[in-house]
Amino acid sequence: MSELDATGVDVRFGATRALDSVDLHVDAGRILALVGPSGSGKSTFLRAVAGFVTPDAGTLRVGDRVLVGDGIMVPPERRGLGMVFQHHAVWPHMSVAENVAYPLRRARWNRTDREARVAEVLETVELGDLADRAPDTLSGGQRQRVALARALVARPAVLLLDEALSALDEPLRASLRLMLRRLAAEYELTMVHVTHDRDEALAIGDQVAVLNRGRLVQVGSPAELDSSPNSEFVARFLHDATCVAGSMGDGRFRSDDGRVSVPLEALDFPSGRVNGPAHLALPPDGVELVDQPAGDGVLPVEVVTSLYGRRGRTVICRSGDLELRVLTSGVDETSPTPRGARVRRGFVYPRVLE
């Protein structure tokens, strides 16, 4: 069990700054979920830790061992890390057990120790019965567990997962999420789990880090990110918030077009109190539908459509040019069409005027 520490990691590909001075710390035995839109630098970070990409600046350390920095650049095969990719790289010409034993063969483990360790790891990933099977006779989820077992077999200091569950269907994904959390706890394994799936990041991570254009924009527990997104970007990305431009003054937010006016009681300031130009981010669960189009903090709306979800139905409404998502619980769609949306909770951020 080892902690992972990244300090000031920069990676450039020509004019693209794939990672911009990234500082990240993962405590030993914990899972960090790294999430962000496409092209935000998630895979580049993992590849830099694994040793497939050389940072232009910064240091990477696992435990007290420097992997990158101070003139050191440890090659990938000497880093002692495990990695699992989206598409299970399982060798078709080897049985399940042979696939899993491969890293131990390369490390010249003797046969008895190798067989015992392979059997133990296959039990851990619940593949004990399938040791002799050929990979092409396995389901996608079983193959991915073979890849996981192979990454775990040599007791890596850190396990790196690059969209490792993304190609699987639910509910298999859900069961593998649980398996990863169980492994982290039982074996005190440090993990970095890269995903573009926001719900998965919040479900699996002890800590969640959000990347945007190579920059780390927020790191915190799932509950912190859920309740207190520190920027408009995070509010949009994690919460599907609708953003409204306006300003704060006289204890309320007023939108530039005059349609939205919200009193202080309904406002949160996750990045600090704001006065003057501001953006209001409205998460779907911070707005409720009401029958009347008027009232304090109420916008007149027209319902466009809705999506069913387990937490409730998300109703898509329009108010002027604004498209708003409202999470409702058990709204009967045949009831009189709601004509207003009342803001119960919105996040306010400073707005930098161009």
Ligand SMILES: Nc1ncnc2c1ncn2[C@@H]1O[C@H](COP(=O)(O)OP(=O)(O)OP(=O)(O)O)[C@@H](O)[C@H]1O
């Ligand atoms: N080998 C490379 N050569 C040039 N540019 C690259 C290379 N690898 C990545 N990039 C660029 O670096 C940026 C970050 O890419 P990266 O693959 O890390 O993003 P990501 O967040 O993992 O995206 P996705 O979710 O789409 O996989 C992107 O702009 C990408 O085009």
